[in-house]
Amino acid sequence: MTFKQWIEAVGDVARREVKRLLNKPLYLFCMLLAPAISVVFLLSLMQEGLPTDLPIAVVDLDNSATSRNLIRQLNAFEQTEVVMTTASFTEARTEMQKGHVYGIFHIPADFSVEATTGKQPTLSFYTNGTYLIAASLLFRDMKTMSVLAGASVGLQTGTAKGLTTEQIMGQLQPIVVDTHAIGNPWLNYSVYLNNSLLPGILQLMIFLITVYSIGTEIKFSTSREWLRTGRNSFSASLLGKLLPQTVVFTVVGMAMLAVLYGFNAFPLNSGWGPMVGAMFLLVLASQAVGVFMIGVLPTLRLGLSFASLFGMLAFSVVGFSFPVQAMYPSVQALAKLFPLRHYFLIYIDQALNGRDLIFSWSHYVWLAAFLILPVLISKNLKEALLNFKYVP
Amino acid sequence: MKREHRLIDKIKQGIQDTFYIWIEELKHVFRDSGVMIFFFLVPLAYPVLYALIYNPEVVREAKLVVVDQSDTYLSREFIRRVNATADVEVVGVMADMEEAKRMLDEKKAYGILAFPPEFSQEMHAGRQARVSLYSDMSSLLFYKAFLLSATEVSLDLGREWTAHNHPQSTEELQRITVDPIPYEAITMFNTQSGFASFLVPAILVLVIQQTLILGICMLGGTAREKSRFRSLVPLNRHYEGTLRIVLGKALTYIVLYGIVCVWIFAIVPRLFGLPQVGHPWTVLLFLLPYLLACIFLSMTLSGFMVSRESPMLIFVFTSVILLFLSGVSWPKEMIPPFWQAVGYIFPSTPAVQGFVRINTAGATLSEVTHEYQVLWLQTGIYFLTACIIYRYQIIRSRVISHRLHKHVKNRTKAVSLG
Numbered sequence: 001m002t003f004k005q006w007i008e009a010v011g012d013v014a015r016r017e018v019k020r021l022l023n024k025p026l027y028l029f030c031m032l033l034a035p036a037i038s039v040v041f042l043l044s045l046m047q048e049g050l051p052t053d054l055p056i057a058v059v060d061l062d063n064s065a066t067s068r069n070l071i072r073q074l075n076a077f078e079q080t081e082v083v084m085t086t087a088s089f090t091e092a093r094t095e096m097q098k099g100h101v102y103g104i105f106h107i108p109a110d111f112s113v114e115a116t117t118g119k120q121p122t123l124s125f126y127t128n129g130t131y132l133i134a135a136s137l138l139f140r141d142m143k144t145m146s147v148l149a150g151a152s153v154g155l156q157t158g159t160a161k162g163l164t165t166e167q168i169m170g171q172l173q174p175i176v177v178d179t180h181a182i183g184n185p186w187l188n189y190s191v192y193l194n195n196s197l198l199p200g201i202l203q204l205m206i207f208l209i210t211v212y213s214i215g216t217e218i219k220f221s222t223s224r225e226w227l228r229t230g231r232n233s234f235s236a237s238l239l240g241k242l243l244p245q246t247v248v249f250t251v252v253g254m255a256m257l258a259v260l261y262g263f264n265a266f267p268l269n270s271g272w273g274p275m276v277g278a279m280f281l282l283v284l285a286s287q288a289v290g291v292f293m294i295g296v297l298p299t300l301r302l303g304l305s306f307a308s309l310f311g312m313l314a315f316s317v318v319g320f321s322f323p324v325q326a327m328y329p330s331v332q333a334l335a336k337l338f339p340l341r342h343y344f345l346i347y348i349d350q351a352l353n354g355r356d357l358i359f360s361w362s363h364y365v366w367l368a369a370f371l372i373l374p375v376l377i378s379k380n381l382k383e384a385l386l387n388f389k390y391v392p
Numbered sequence: 393m394k395r396e397h398r399l400i401d402k403i404k405q406g407i408q409d410t411f412y413i414w415i416e417e418l419k420h421v422f423r424d425s426g427v428m429i430f431f432f433l434v435p436l437a438y439p440v441l442y443a444l445i446y447n448p449e450v451v452r453e454a455k456l457v458v459v460d461q462s463d464t465y466l467s468r469e470f471i472r473r474v475n476a477t478a479d480v481e482v483v484g485v486m487a488d489m490e491e492a493k494r495m496l497d498e499k500k501a502y503g504i505l506a507f508p509p510e511f512s513q514e515m516h517a518g519r520q521a522r523v524s525l526y527s528d529m530s531s532l533l534f535y536k537a538f539l540l541s542a543t544e545v546s547l548d549l550g551r552e553w554t555a556h557n558h559p560q561s562t563e564e565l566q567r568i569t570v571d572p573i574p575y576e577a578i579t580m581f582n583t584q585s586g587f588a589s590f591l592v593p594a595i596l597v598l599v600i601q602q603t604l605i606l607g608i609c610m611l612g613g614t615a616r617e618k619s620r621f622r623s624l625v626p627l628n629r630h631y632e633g634t635l636r637i638v639l640g641k642a643l644t645y646i647v648l649y650g651i652v653c654v655w656i657f658a659i660v661p662r663l664f665g666l667p668q669v670g671h672p673w674t675v676l677l678f679l680l681p682y683l684l685a686c687i688f689l690s691m692t693l694s695g696f697m698v699s700r701e702s703p704m705l706i707f708v709f710t711s712v713i714l715l716f717l718s719g720v721s722w723p724k725e726m727i728p729p730f731w732q733a734v735g736y737i738f739p740s741t742p743a744v745q746g747f748v749r750i751n752t753a754g755a756t757l758s759e760v761t762h763e764y765q766v767l768w769l770q771t772g773i774y775f776l777t778a779c780i781i782y783r784y785q786i787i788r789s790r791v792i793s794h795r796l797h798k799h800v801k802n803r804t805k806a807v808s809l810g
Contacts, residue, residue: 030705041713044728051726096580097755099745102723115573123575129582130752132590134723136536139577146575153572170518171558174550175470177525177542182496184529189722192532201709208705215701301426301610304701308708309434315712316445322587323531326451331444348530349497359497 001233009231013240016229020213021244030205030212031245035252038201039259046190053081054134056103056142057092060085066112070149074105077141096128103127103138105145115153123149133189147173183267183352191266195351196320196344198256199279203286203340204311206249210290211307213241214381215300223385234382238374242287249287253279261351269354277364278346285339285370295377298384314338342366409630413640416630420611421644426700427614430607435599435652442588442595443664449586453481454537457492457501460485462511466549470523473545474505479537502528503538515553533587581753582667589667593751594720594744596656597682600649601740602711604686605693608645609703612694621792624695624785634783638691638775645687653679657751670750674757678746681767685739688774695781718744742766 001009021027058074060067075082083101086092092104106124108114114121125142127135151172158168184191217223230237257279261268268275293310294303317334318324318341324332335341342363349360374381421427456474460467475482483501486492495501504526514521525542527535551571582589616622625631657675661668697703716722717735724745727735735741746763749755757764 026702026705034709038709038713041731042716045716045722045726045731047728048726051723053725054723055725093580094759097749097753097759099724099749099760118572120571120574123573124578125575126578126580128753129579129585130590130748131720131723132582132585132587133721135579135585139579143575143577146573150571150573150575157572166520167518169520170515171554173520173547174515174553175546176520176522177539177546178522179539180524180526181529181535182526187532187535192529197712201712204709208708212701212705300701301704302429304704305426305429308704309438312708312711313441316442319531321531321591322446323451323533326448326533327445328448348528352529353496355497 001231005231006233006236009229009233009236010240010243013226013230013237014243016226017213017241017244021248027209027213030209031248032252034205035198035202035256039198039256042194042197043190043259043264046194049186049188049190050079051134051137051189052078054079054103054138055081055083055101056105056138057095057101058082058085059087059089059092059104059106061109062107062111064112066115067107070107070145071105073148074141074145077145079137080141096126101128102131102134103142105142115149116156183269183354190264193320195260195266195347196318196340197315198260199253199282199343200315200318200340202249202253202256203282203314203338204308206245206283206286207290207293207307207311208304209245209249210242210287211294211303212300213245214291214294215298215303218298218384218388219300223388227385234378234385238291238378238381242291246283246287249283250280253283266351268351270350274346274350274357274360278343278350278367281364281367282339282343285342285367288370288373289339291381292373292377295374295381295384298381298388310338314340317341318344320344336366339367339370406633406636409633409636410640410643412630413637414643417611417641417644418647420614421607421648424611424614427607427610430603430610431648431652434603435656438599439592439596439656439660440663442592443660443666446588446592447664449588450479450584451531451533451537452478454479454503454534455483455501456480456503456505456538457495458482458485459487459489459492459504459506461488461509462507464512466512466515466553467507470507470545470549471505473549474541477541477544480541496528502530502534505538505542518557581669588664589752591721592664592666593661593748594715594718596660597744597747598711598715598718598740600653600656600683601686601689601714601738601743602707604645604649604683605690605707606703608687608690609694609697609707610700612691613697613700613702616698617700621789622698623789623792625782625789627789627793631789632786634779634786637782637786638688638778641691642684642687645690646683649683649687653683661751667752669752669754671756674750674755675747677757678743678750678760678764678767681764681771682739682743682747685743685767685770685774688771688778689739691778692774692781695785714738714740715744717741720744720748736766739767739770742770 058071060071071082071085074080084095086095089104089106092101095101096104104126106126108121108123111121123146125139125146127139127142129135151169154172155165155168158171181187217226226241227234227237230240254276257272257275260266261272261275290307293306297303297306316322317331318338319327319335324335324341327335346360346363349355421431458471460471471482471485474480484495486495489504489506492501492504492506496504506524506526508522508524511521511523523542523546525538527538529535579585612624615624615626619626625637631637657679660666717727717731717738718741719727724732742763746760746767749760
């Protein structure tokens, strides 16, 4: 076969594949609708960036002007909303178990009197660790409130002694920590999660569709006809089949980038180039992994099971919520087998931190290296396409 | 008299058919390796995998690099104490910010702690001294580890500094100057703020629903695919009553998932030290409507599946969405009303909420009343929809068999005539 014939064969198979894609609504759903639903869902869910007005209960055993003032100030914090004051801690705890509040702020009896007479009354605050995000945000607000409460008492006694505010603060809090969250100073959860969740969904759908489109050929014994359209060239047949899907998924991937960095204006310190390149490679690498999956398990349902399990596992093992560095070493090694992991590391370096490409090149190479997988499995897959009997 | 006799006969027949269908469905499940994957392999393996991934629970020894332009006793003491905390490890002290930034670029560290040259002077002059903390945002848990450790050290060191420099005449004055209002922070239920304890219970509950949907829809798709007339119900005299079919099949799934639940909710948490403070009876009573709701929902959905594999393509990605809808990671108060309504379609939403509170926070049934009622309501609704689906399928297969019968009769007539 000459090169020209080979190109023609690819074109014929691609035309055949386009027809197949258009004929089944399932493809439309998985390739366009599912990613679109996910984009709309996740971005509208985390629109605020940070949860605000999380409900807490206050146990006010002091019930003085001072304690009420404290509650008012606490309520003014952006993340906190005091939804109830309860008479006892037990009552507040029950409210927490009912899921009505995520935190409890406890003001002891005689608080205002003891505070000004040096008896050191202790403010206690409780967070429900079951809800990690709500707990850590409320922890921050309630801690700040407690520190400020101490400071205001200190200011009163200090001013009485004729000290300046600067001197008093120098005594109350000699060292201040200025915190800077690089790249995401707002601690925006939408930025934090959606930059990796959305590509993760894309990767999952690519695994599934790649496996499905090849697996159905085997299941319904159309694989020989497929290979004939490709003039019996395995490479032309495979390429022709995947090419239309590559185009669709690349368009979907780019649309995701446009929504993230254009429409939502998430941090993009690297400019578009590095992320567009990474997204394109993510699409190709995921397709290659998909081909590998159906090549290893040429039964449609087993191939799809493999794709689903692997694709879902990616969301955890890639480490954008719980960092990979803190996982067991064997899990750390496993993480490298997911294209999404390398995409995620590129995103951290490029879009989030705007680092030099030198620091990310190895992950681009990793993504490209996934393209070897179809070659490795080609013998197995070819055999399956020619001779595999589908057993339901 | 005769009527009554018929009714008793009918009930007897109904019960016999239900058990017949139960056994048949069991055979279908065990003969189908695809279904076995979802009913057994996934529920067995997934909890273990997730527990393994998240089992380290917390970030320890997050790598921090220091830029110490002050280089005094105070800054060195600060660094020493930060390094001594469990959460942070100081991997190096650099001369300037450029070098420290390069450490971050090369992922040799994930945060920078920078002391300005005047750090010590400010403190000696009795003014507030500032120290800057920069954190890489690839993981919020790094940020949290750095922030908590640095703040703790700054407060402790600050208190000692004030006490040392401003000895007061009386003990009372001393306390007011140093620490007028101490405070204590307590994390309840998930006391170490562990990641596995936070997320894995929610995943366990979700796995039940998702595998039931996938498995039952696969059984439905297979029945449709194998049937000559794309029918969900076989042409068999045992499959003639809606209730028999729905109950017989549901019985199969509930028996199988009873076993699966023991593994997921009793054994796995024990193996990995996950929270498990709920009373066993409360857990059991709560899981019952959840299982039933999931089963009837799956049976309803299975009516729309025409092939074996389409369920996997359609439902797998919803797991991500459902996990967020459950309100465990993203607080439920922050979910827009439209998505909250969508959440109520799926049993997993109330089940995850309720289960997590029972299992991790020790709630009793009366504290999860809302969720419990929603689950029973869903059970009722999806039982009805499942019945409707099967009723429709029975009528359809009756019509088909009737036509078939007529067709055969006509043919025999034609043959005998010819």
